[in-house]
Amino acid sequence: MNIKEYLKQNILYLDGGMGTLLQARGLEAGELPERWNLSHADVITDIHRAYFDAGCNVVNTNTFGANSLKFSDDELEAIICAAIKNARRAAKESCGEQPKWVALDIGPTGRMLKPYGDLDFEDAVAVFAKTVRLGVRYGADLVLIETMNDSYESKAALLAAKENCDLPVFVSNAYGEDGKLMTGATPAAMVAMLEGMGADAIGVNCSLGPKALAPVVDEYLKCASVPVILKPNAGLPRAVSGVTVFDVDSVEFAKEVTELVRRGVRVVGGCCGTTPEYIAAVVEKTKNIQPTRIQNKSVTCVSSYTHAVTFSDAPVLIGERINPTGKKKFKEALRAHDMDYILKEGIAEEEAGVHILDVNVGLPEIDEKKMLVEAVCALQAVTALPLQIDTSDASAMEAALRRYNGKAMINSVNGKQESMDSVFPLAKKYGGVVVALTLDESGIPASAEGRLAVAEKILAEAKKYGIEKKDIIFDPLAMTVSADKNAATQTLKAIRLIRERLGCHTSLGVSNVSFGLPARDVVNGAFFTLALGEGMSAAIMNPYSQEMMKAYRAYLALAGLDDNCAEYIEFASNIHTPDTVPVPISDKPTAEDFASELGRAISKGLREQAAEITSAMLDSVAPLDIVQNEIIPALDRVGVGFENKTVYLPQLLMSAEAAKAAFEVIKSNMSGDKGADRCEFILATVKGDIHDIGKNIVKLILENYGFSVVDLGRDTPPEAIVEETVKRHAPIVGLSALMTTTVPAMEETIKQLRTHAPWCKVIVGGAVLTAEYAAAIGADRYARDAMEAVRYAEEIERELVK
């Protein structure tokens, strides 16, 4: 019988603990239990049989850690083959007339994925894929991915299963006492991602007993539209005369599990500390319960590695600033591959209050696919906001969706057949909420009814792929009101029609409406309010626009979505009205007025002040004079103080940041005349090392002193460093390593640099290095701190000039 069919009508029973039973049968500490499939086949079969005898429908093969990171290919195949055979034999030899299945059990790799660990996402997918293919070859009936405590690794495993088999796939995660995964995901976030990717059942196992897991289970039951799994521990372990015992016995366990089955759990079993006795007790107590019908929750939501954002009453703000269109500096940053620029933009939008970040990095002259993947990975490493991936290039979209840690927003599809043919398969495979523009081969319908018709067509096509309407958000397109006086009213009407007739959410790129008009912000804010009034659920917008934020905050208060208007009051206290702006000084200021002020702001590390003073100074003082007479001397004073140990590192950095803020003001005011650029300095943390704070400090200080730093990031292979050095003919390379274990990588990098870039000087630094050690691995110089690196760079530069 098909397990998915069976699950529709019945409660499905999984097995209980394996590890504790194996230890009781003599498995030694540190011994790999998967080998027992071969060496102790009878023991394993016995345990499986006892679970079937207890009434299980599914036993999980003893393959928790059976992956190619732990075993050679040959041994892995032998283990998985034997494991499935043991489970099959147990099914045949056991009593009980219940339907029986064998699940290929897949546990986590035990490694952290990049960027916080060293396992690449695609490598993780490949590891799981190998195990899945062997499971299929030897006849598993389904795949159970379990005990995953990281959302990204869960995604890798589920993707591997989906790409390598047609079997049902169940995914179960391990939650901590705080109700989150170790890496931060909430149940709602996991439900969004796993359902989006097509898991057949999802839920929780391990960590805690049934009672402690109940809040997490309730969250699953609230959000999930697929059967929910519960496989808890027998409570918490404690030591009784050197033996581990768990504090929940089988009777209590069955009672607590039964309560959760009554609330709607459909797949039950046990984890650590549970035995066939526990499962038998659960089966006995729940077998006569009429299973709850599983309801489609119709929730529209996207997720990040931490949380889900749901589209319902409160409008969702989608930040539009990560987009090069019309932004000269953004384009320059993309061409220069300045990822920090993109990160800063994203963080600033987050701080301005958006809920989702739109990410568009398309420029004709760059490799969009590569850049988009990099930007998505870099952003999701530092912000908890879900991302909206914005590209018209289907291959870039797929690559980015693949790497995205959660359920993304997909921007966009439209009613053209070609668009739907390329976007819907991706949405189906990777999950996601698709933004659908109401236009097609014949263009944008002028009337609201016309746009509704396109929306209906898009829904019908999505249905063919099994994409539900909850995963489509329509953008009925804001048109320019200065070109057509009815443009805004038709769009507003379309919002209402789509909401009322189709029951779908809507979103708009609001600012298009005001194109060609003066004081666009005023029109945008008003249009935004009107659209929200028509029931619009989300907007792609500029969060730095006061008018937009005013409209948003006021709407929340007026729509009953802001208790006691508390958020509005908080927001209003920060609104700058014209009379609160400081009155400009009547006389034109002179350089002397600011001389000490800017210097003081920099040496005290006051960022905002340094920027403000600088921009005021620019009215009367030449940019380069500010740099030469103010910023550099102030920095130097702090630098010398640091060298003399009267100023400490955090203060040096605060000053450097203040100086940088001043520089940035000056840069944005200078056209072309950049002053003399200093030489290029290549900087990297070596392969295997993921610590980069020291490197970042050196980078900031070098930049302050005007060096043009090419930052290759962390965990950088020697070949990449050599390639960049040769390409730029860079005179200096700075390498950083924190651990003794990564110094060999540093030595190897130097060796390769000597062969391929004999002209360049290599300066090294990092916690474990000393001048002697640096000399021993062939570096030209050791720098104890950032200032030493600056002094050395200046030295090299002087020699170059000679």
Next chain:
Amino acid sequence: MELAVFTKFYDSPPVCREEVLRYAGVRECTSELDGLVDECILLASGRTAFKVCYCELLVSVCGDEVAMGCIKVTSKSLAKNLVGCDRAVIFAATVGIELDRLVARYSSVSPAKALILQAVGAERIECLCDTFNAEIAKERKTRPRFSPGYGDFPLEAQREIFALLDCPRRIGLTLNDSLLMSPTKSVTAVIGISAK
């Protein structure tokens, strides 16, 4: 004997400012710096976990050869540390991945903040180790905790400690190929317990 590994979670106690400044290498504080430290402590609050997993093992020392349960290590300094001990607690502790994310977030926006957050992390993990250590030392006479990498206690022992304690599953702590731990603000160590 069956091996019993346990997991412990603590509520994280208040951050000690003086320690944070010490880890940041600051001896005299200015008011601007004070403000930065306050801000960083606030940023990190609620984003640190206090998690430990541990087990107790029988110890035997013979010359430089140290055997702790299934873990066998050749180390003069560890042998010296464990003189007179018949048991030892091996533990792994972490304050979690969120702090790494915070540091990464600010390293592109504000290296000064990243540096202070790094120092907050150092203070947090030491505080966690001290909390756990104090519990072990409450009723028994213990030796100072000793980590792989101290003296000649080889870093390679990390692999065995991780296998023994099942750190990824219990506290979300992982080891990479270069023997670096993720989350970075983590510690593994041995606490010797004197026979008498």
